[in-house]
Amino acid sequence: MSSFFRLPEKRSCAEEDSAKENEPAAKKKCRSYVWKHFSQLEGNSAKCLLCSQVYKTGGNTTNLINHLKRSHPTTITTPKSEQTLGSFLNVATTKGDALGSTRKAKLDEALMKMVATDLQPFRVVEDTGFRNFVRCLDPQYVLPSRTTLSSVLLENLYGEMKRKLNVMLENVSHCAITTDGWTSRANDHYLTVTCHFVTDTFQIKSAVLSTNKLLCETNQNSENIAESLRAILVDWNLFHKVTSIVTDNASSMIKACTLLEKRHLPCFAHTLNLIVQDALISESVKDVLSKCKRIVGFFKSSSNAYAKLKTAQTNNECYGLVQEVATRWNSCHKMIVRILKIRDAVSRVLLETMKAPPPLTAEEISVLTDLEYILGPFDEATNRVSGSTYETISLIIPVSADLHHRLSSMDNLIKTTEGFEVRNALLNGINRRLFEYEGRxxxxxxxxxxxxxxxxxxxxxxxxxxxxxxxxxxxxxxxxxxxSEPPTHTENNAYFSFMQSKIAxxxxxxxxxxxxxxxxxxxxxxxxxxxxxxxxxxxxxxxxxxxxxxxxxxxCVPACSTESERTFSRAGCIVTDRRAALKAKNVDKLVFTSKNQWLSEI
Incomplete structure (x- = not known):
């Protein structure tokens, strides 16, 4: 066989052992710095020593490094063995490192506050337009993921604000709460609780304590409401400090306060609305109000008619119409005020439009004018007692007396029989519902x-x-x-000494x-x-x-439960169709951080 195809000579075992001994020793692999903060578990997983979170390693440390960057940025250090030429030249190897951990944390916190305050969904960090906008502002800032927003940044913001509120409430001797239930778009029932107290600087403060489901989600009776309230108040260490609970006039809420052995105060604004609603169901004004609602509904349902209405208004300002909603306070008064304000334009468009409802007659305009004047004091009273930054409980009795006095003095101003009937019905409602507040x-x-x-x-x-x-x-x-006592003189005076023992x-x-x-x-x-x-x-x-x-x-007791109503409005903007799958715990934290933004300024 040719030497070209000669096989390599086989070495003996002794020769191979000698060759291995002469080879240089393999360099030992350097252990990553992340293992200073993690302990290795079975099954390719590791546990964070700082927060006890468990992550899959998958044969590398990428998940562990990302966790440290998100949750513990100040712990990240790069060993000399892992330094690159860029780090040697003091140039960061990543955008996040270039930004600096302190500034990155501040920007993340500001982003979370924006999401809470502006009611943005967590997925906003994935929107292309928002990402491009942030990139233009600061190319070095790396947006956190939506998971980081919901599980880390929201938790941190909520925890910090809750800690501040706890410190304030520890120094409070007495407080009051308002509470009410509402149903989200996802058909979940929530109970909102707000707290009202006076600070050591003599300022009224209101804070949302909780927006959570009842302890038993399938039952909304008074016992379940009472136990849910008790759990919330005990969690905040406020049960023994609550002097009054303000709710609507629902029987379940009243009984829940009785079970808790807490003083109940019916919402004054709800009571005012009930008085007005009872007066407006009179047959004498029911027809004219129904006609007003049909007219408003026609313009709301027809874009062409609505455009004509704006064109028909001769002044510089263009007004729309307001529809009455029975559950919205004073909405009937607002509907009447707006119709009377632009009644000429409304009548003109109705007469010129096919299939439109008939316009209001002169007699009906007179009835509406009386109603506007009669219902005006109730609108003013509701706005006055619905504040949350000033004392309102002491306004209930004088406002009730003022309403009765103003209605009783309208005899020379009311022009129609229907107006007198509504005025008298309102006076009866005040006597029946409002004057009992003087006895509370x-x-x-x-x-x-x-x-x-x-x-x-x-x-x-x-x-x-x-x-x-x-x-x-x-x-x-x-x-x-x-x-206060008059000052006493310690000097020895023999005169009138017989009185000293009597005084003492x-x-x-x-x-x-x-x-x-x-x-x-x-x-x-x-x-x-x-x-x-x-x-x-x-x-x-x-x-x-x-x-x-x-x-x-x-x-410190509020006159109304309007703060709970405002929380419902805010929560309704949070639990939208786009965010219907929000977990209950995240709803609670988002409502808390959104409504209690004043805590972040402390």
Whole structure:
């Protein structure tokens, strides 16, 4: 055989062993720095030593490194063995590293606040237009994933805001809550609870505590509501601090407060709306209101008619029409006001349009004019007592008396029989539904301790006297009551020395001290109407300390459950058709962070 095809010579075992011994030793593989923060588990998985999260490794450390970058950016360090030429030249190897972990964390937090405040879905970080916009602002910023937004950034923001609110509530002696239930677009029933309290700087604050499903999702009875409320209040350590619970007039809510042994206050705005709705079902005005609703519905359903309506308005401003919704407060009054404002344009378009409803007659216009005037005070009263940044509980009694007085003084201004019938029905509703607030403890005490009103806001003198007596008894039960006394002289004076022992042995009782302090307050001049009651009590000295405590205890109670209603509106914008699959826990956190943005400023 030719030498060209000669096979290689076979080496002996001894020769092979000698060759292996002469080969250089294989370089030991360097262990990644991530294992300083992870412990290796069975089945190709690892557990984070910082937050106990478990991740699959898949034969590499990519998942582990990404977790550290997302959740623990300050722990990331690059060993010398893993440094590259770029890091040697102080040039970051990735966009996130170039941005810096501190700035990246701030931008991530700002992004999460934007999502919560502007009610954006988590998937906004995947939208092409938004990603291009962020890239133009800062090419080095790497957007977090939607999973990071929901599971990490939202959790961090919620935890920080909840911690701040907990610290504030720990220093509060008394608070009040409002609560109501609502159903989302995904047909899930939620219970929202808001808290109202006075801060150490004498400011009214409102905060959403929870927006969660009931403990038993298949039952909405009073027992289930009561236990769900108890669990929320115990979780926030507020159960013993709650003085009143404000809800609508639903029987299940009233019974739930009874089961919790907490004072219930019916929402004043709901009560006003019930009075108006009862008056407007009168046969004398039902037809004209139904006609107004048909006219508004016609323009709402026809784009051509709506365009003609805008063109027919001769002034510079173009107004649309407002439809009445029974569950929306004062919507009937708003519908009437808008129709009367542009009635000439409405009539012109209706007469010129085929198949349009007939326009309003002169008699019907007169009825609507009376209704606008009669319902106006109710609209003003609802807006006045629905605030959340000032004291409203002390307004209930004077507002009720003012409504009765204004309606009773309209005899010379009402022109139609229908107007008189509605006015009388409203007066009956006020007598039946509103005047009972004078007998409730929290409303009469709060009104008496409002320096703008005192006894003069009450229609009944007996109710005013009972409020004074309730305050006096509560003051007498306080052990730290302070009363102003004349200064005593310690100098030795032989004159009138027989009186010294009598003065020293004079018996003082808590009730007598309470009478003196309360009399000083009631006989003082009334505060001006534009002063805040909390500002008044803030500057009072030690002599009024007992009254101040009682005032703060009662003035924190809201007159209405409107804060829960506002939360429903915000939650409805969060749980949209685009976000109907949101988990209940994320709904709660998003509502909390969205409604309590003022906490982030602390």
């Amino acid at each position: 403890s929290v409303t009469k005490v709060a009104t008496m301790l409002d320096p703008r009103f005192k006894k003069e806001a009450f229609r009944s003198a007996s109710n005013a006297d009972s409020a004074v007596e309730a305050i006096r008894k509560e003051m007498a039960g306080m052990t730290n009551l302070k009363v 042995n004079k018996i003082k009782t808590p009730m007598s001290d309470a009478i003196i302090v309360l009399r000083q307050y009631l006989e003082a001049n009334h505060a001006t109407p534009n002063i805040s009651p909390l500002d008044y009590w803030k500057v009072q000295d030690i002599r009024m300390e007992s009254l101040k405590k009682i005032a703060l205890k009662n003035l």
